[in-house]
Each structure stands twice: as C-alpha cells, then as structure tokens.
Amino acid sequence: MKISRLVLCLSLFLAAKANFCQSAPQVTSGNAVATVAGQPISEEELLETLGPQQVMQLRTQEYEAKSKALDSLIRLKLVQAEAKKRGISPEKLIQQEVEAKVADPTDSEVEAYFWGQNRAGASFEEVKEQYRASLKQMKLQRARQVYADSLRAKMDVAVLLRPPSVTVAYDPARVKGDPKAPITIVEFSDFQCPYCKKSESTLHELLAKYNGRVKLAYLDFPLREIHPQAQSAAEAARCAGEQGKFWEYHDALYADQSKLDGAELLAQARALHLEEKSFQSCLNSGKFKSKIDADLAQGSKVGVAGTPGFFVNGVFLSGARPDYRRLTAALDTGSAIRGEVRADLYIGRGAEAGEEAARVRHTLRLYRVVPADEP
Numbered sequence: 001m002k003i004s005r006l007v008l009c010l011s012l013f014l015a016a017k018a019n020f021c022q023s024a025p026q027v028t029s030g031n032a033v034a035t036v037a038g039q040p041i042s043e044e045e046l047l048e049t050l051g052p053q054q055v056m057q058l059r060t061q062e063y064e065a066k067s068k069a070l071d072s073l074i075r076l077k078l079v080q081a082e083a084k085k086r087g088i089s090p091e092k093l094i095q096q097e098v099e100a101k102v103a104d105p106t107d108s109e110v111e112a113y114f115w116g117q118n119r120a121g122a123s124f125e126e127v128k129e130q131y132r133a134s135l136k137q138m139k140l141q142r143a144r145q146v147y148a149d150s151l152r153a154k155m156d157v158a159v160l161l162r163p164p165s166v167t168v169a170y171d172p173a174r175v176k177g178d179p180k181a182p183i184t185i186v187e188f189s190d191f192q193c194p195y196c197k198k199s200e201s202t203l204h205e206l207l208a209k210y211n212g213r214v215k216l217a218y219l220d221f222p223l224r225e226i227h228p229q230a231q232s233a234a235e236a237a238r239c240a241g242e243q244g245k246f247w248e249y250h251d252a253l254y255a256d257q258s259k260l261d262g263a264e265l266l267a268q269a270r271a272l273h274l275e276e277k278s279f280q281s282c283l284n285s286g287k288f289k290s291k292i293d294a295d296l297a298q299g300s301k302v303g304v305a306g307t308p309g310f311f312v313n314g315v316f317l318s319g320a321r322p323d324y325r326r327l328t329a330a331l332d333t334g335s336a337i338r339g340e341v342r343a344d345l346y347i348g349r350g351a352e353a354g355e356e357a358a359r360v361r362h363t364l365r366l367y368r369v370v371p372a373d374e375p
Contacts, residue, residue, distance in 0.1 A: 056303030056316060059164040070161055075148035082151050098143045105135045165314040166302045170217035174246055177207050177215035186217045188299045188309035191234060191253045192227035192260060196308045200254050218250065220295040221307050229260035232283075234292050236265040239282035243274050 032040035047055050083093040105113070110132045114124050117131075168186045172179065187203070189196045203216055222230035233253055240249030252268045253260065259268065262283075269279045282288075299309060303316060310317040 052301055052303045053305040056164065060316065063161070063163045066161060067163075070159070074157060074159075075145060078148050078151040078155060078157070081155060094144060094147075098147050099140060102136070102139050102143050105132050105139065110135055163315045166311070166316070168219075168302060168311045168314060169298065170219060173241060174218045175215050176218075176247055178212050179215060181210075181213050181215040183210065183214045184217060184313055185214060186219060186311040188219045188221035188295070188304045188307060190220075190222050190227055190230045190307040191237065191250075192230040192257060193223065193307045194257070197254050197257055199308050200251075218246075219299065220292045221299045221304060221309065222292065222296070223307060231289075231292065232262065232265065233260045235286065235288045236269070236279075236283055238288040238291070239279050240269065240272065240274060242282060243278065245272050245274060248272050249274075 031042050031044070033043050033046055034041040050058070079090050079093060083090040086093065088096075107128075110128055111124060113135045114122075114127070114131050170184075170186050185203070185206070187199075189199075207214060207216060220234040222234050224231055237246055237249050237253060240246055249268060249272060252272065259265075265283065266276070266280060270276060302311070
C-alpha cells in the first residue's frame, strides 16, 4: 500500500457513519476522546464530524507549526555542532561569527524604522534609543538565522517531516505538459470562476518555466450554486475533448467567461472547427455529467472547498488564490516536491552529487499522484 494511501486512510477518508441497521465500529479506551452514558466517542468519529475540508486545514496548520519549530531546532543543532567542532561554546561561536559583525543601526536607519511603525504623535528624539535597541535586536536575530542556515552546506541535514499528502486520481486525457514529468499539479477548477481565470496565466508561466518537469492535470469542480453555467461549460469541454481539443476549448472558455450559454458554447466549437453535430449530440446527451460528479466527489473528499484548488504531487497548496510567486516557491522549495527540482540540478555533478540525487529520489517515493487508470 502506498504511503500516501495509508495516510489517507488514517486521516482523511474515514469510514462512513454507522446507520441504525449496522453495528457501530469497535471503540476502545485507547482511541476514545469522550464517553456519553458509558458509550465511547472515537477520534475517527470526531474527525468525521469535522469533515474533510476542516480536517485537511487542521493537518496543514499542524504541519506548518511543526515545520516552523523544526527550522529553529535545526538551526540550534547546527550551531551546537559547529561549536563542538571548533572546541568552543555555542554562545562564543555566535558572539564571534554574528554579534561581533553586526553594526549598530545608524540614525537614518532608526528614523526610517520609527516612521515605518506609524507611531503618530510620538517624538522621535524621545524614543530614538529605544528604537535603536529594538532594531539592533532584529538585525541580530536575522544575522543569527542567516549564519545558522549557512552551516547547512557543511553538514548533512535531512528533513523527514512531511506535509499532509493525499492520492489524487486524474484523467490522463486532460493533462498538459510531458505526461512523464515528475511533478504533477492537479487543479480543481470551475469555468465560470473569476479566480480560476486569473490562475491560468500563472499556470502557463509555470509550465513554460519547468518545461518537461511539470505537468498539469485538470479536474472539474463546478460550483453550481453560484456559477449556474459552470456545469454546462464543463460538459462542453469534455465533448470537445472527445474530438481531441479539450485544451483548446478550455483556453477559449477562460479567455471570455461571458460566453458560456448554450449558443455560445456551440459557437466556440465552430470556431475550433469541431464536428458540430457530434459536439451538439454529446452536449445534449449529458453523457459526462456522472464523470463531472465524480471529480466533484473526489475534490470534496480530499478537502477542496472552493476554486481553484491545487495539489502539487498530492500536497494541498493552501489559500484560495495561489499566485505565481507562491506556486513557484512551492515548486522550488516546497517540502513535498523541492527535491525533484533539486535532484535534476545534482545530476552530472560527480559521485557525491549523484548520491544526494539518489537520496532525494528516495524521499520522493513518498509522494505519488497516480493516473486514474494506473493499477
């Protein structure tokens, strides 16, 4: 069983609630979080009540808090290891390599810092030294972090903490980019969603920047209650896909979201030189409704609550509207997939680099996004 599937089973995809005709699941004192009239309530029941969206949010928040604390702990261990190597105390090392090299803030720096705090009514001269001390502490803190991070190049540091990850199945027929690319962005989207339209340019840039290393898989998540034309647009795009032009039709729909009614969907098909009768027949049949429903069900199951929703190699990119900077940062340094990009950079740099690449590749086996037809 794949690691991501195991995590999925333990964390997100909980057993369905027992109904009156079924026996309740066994709950032991070890996994009970409460009892009512002697009847235990399990943690699984609690998480099920929260729902997948909130569970994913909680697990992401937990990971982010742990990751931040781990960064501080790693810096501390790096400084301690370097100090031991030099035969001095960590405090002495920091004093020599950091504190002695950080200059006191100048008057102009202190004044700029003061005005940046927007302290209306306060006299700069009265608080200047207080602000100087505060700014000096900030500079020292930053310098300590920079120095500790610089020690990573000298020591073997392996971060084993992993973000919450799920397996997201996708349709190979709706994939843009090299199908063999090691990094997969799965997008849950809505053709009538304005934020989805804004994300299109971001995705185009990413596919160009990481050509051959990143692929994009599109899944439907029409928000029918607020976007009444999203469902028919999703079905029309699937019908265009039957004639080998899903992505061309996809791009046309996002290019002008004001043209999503029935006549305009047909006009888009004509503009792309699709066989009109086949397209209209497909659209009238509603043949893809069940598959769109399946995308919606999967999205809800893995915690998608709005659009666009992105998973990068199975790791949810939080935030309703990720921009280019955040997506690029995820691809370059995100803990789920940063190794894939780094591994490419290590190839061809000698035996030591090859070993590092092998370690990176091994870590990446923990993160799998599988096509729907993969066994």
